[in-house]
Each structure stands twice: as C-alpha cells, then as structure tokens.
Amino acid sequence: MSGSTGERPELASTLRAAGMRVTGTRERVYAVVTEMPHSTPDAIIERVNESGPPVPPSSVYRALEALEEVGVVAHTHLDHRAPTYHRADHARHLHLVCRSCGAVAESPAELAGGLVAALEREHGFAADVTHMAIQGECSTCRS
Structure with a gap:
C-alpha cells in the first residue's frame, strides 16, 4: 500500500x-x-x-x-x-519506570535541569535525558 x-x-x-x-x-x-x-x-x-x-x-x-x-x-x-x-513532538519528558509493577510515568524534562547543567559544566557533556528512563519505585508500590 x-x-x-x-x-x-x-x-x-x-x-x-x-x-x-x-x-x-x-x-x-x-x-x-x-x-x-x-x-x-x-x-x-x-x-x-x-x-x-x-x-x-x-x-x-x-x-x-x-x-x-x-x-x-x-x-x-x-x-x-x-x-x-x-x-517526537510530544512534550520533552522524563520516563519514570517502576521496577516493581512496570508502570511508566512522564515528568517534565526540566526537572532534570540541574543534572543536565552539572554534566555540561563538569564534563562539557550535553545530555539528552529524554532518551533514557529513570528506574525506581512508584508511589503506589511504595505504600
């Protein structure tokens, strides 16, 4: 087709x-x-x-x-x-993945601004934090 x-x-x-x-x-x-x-x-x-x-x-x-x-x-x-x-036009966001239940949540990429700035300052590295996932445990699994 x-x-x-x-x-x-x-x-x-x-x-x-x-x-x-x-x-x-x-x-x-x-x-x-x-x-x-x-x-x-x-x-x-x-x-x-x-x-x-x-x-x-x-x-x-x-x-x-x-x-x-x-x-x-x-x-x-x-x-x-x-x-x-x-x-790709979906707002730039972080991917938060729960290790326990597998739920995926989104959070604004700007929340990682401090990390991105520190990597640039310390290493001259321009990080794209939207390409990776942050592993952890969601609030439901933690309670």
Whole structure:
C-alpha cells in the first residue's frame, strides 16, 4: 500500500521535504505511534497489521527508522528490552519506570535541569535525558 491517504498532511510534507516517499506503511506506523505512545516495535507491528493489509515486520522497522530520521518519531529505552516509540513532538519528558509493577510515568524534562547543567559544566557533556528512563519505585508500590 503506497501513496498518501491525505489524513496527515504534516507527515507527508515532512517526509517529502527530506526527500522521502510517503507510503501507506509509514502513515500507518505513524498513526499507531500516535495512538499508542511508548509501544515496542512488536506492539506496533501487531497494531499495524490489525488496521489493514499485513505489513512485514522488516517494513515496519524501516518505517520507524525513516520516521525517526525525519524527526517525527523518537524512541526511548525504558528497560533492557526493546525500545519504545512515541511522537517526537510530544512534550520533552522524563520516563519514570517502576521496577516493581512496570508502570511508566512522564515528568517534565526540566526537572532534570540541574543534572543536565552539572554534566555540561563538569564534563562539557550535553545530555539528552529524554532518551533514557529513570528506574525506581512508584508511589503506589511504595505504600
């Protein structure tokens, strides 16, 4: 399935501006990432295949790579397993992952401003804290 459905003109213009084709697979993958943030590639593949004609896993992975390359999708490593994907225009945030129950919460990235500033000052290192997850225990599990 290729060609634009016209449902996401911002996606189409971004892909074209980067010299990439607008394909049905890219549009379907982007739609799933939009509707299911923090999903693994396997969950995205499953949902894409529920929404229309089957798409090979390799095509979904290539679509995720292309969407990340043009800056509309980003991934985060919440744990040691597969990365999770979300829209890149989703507000910059920290990922807080409970080691006990696996719940994922979001918090504004600005909360880590002191750490980011200290890393820059001490090491000249520009940290992207939105690409990682902070492991701990949620308030529900702590009580």
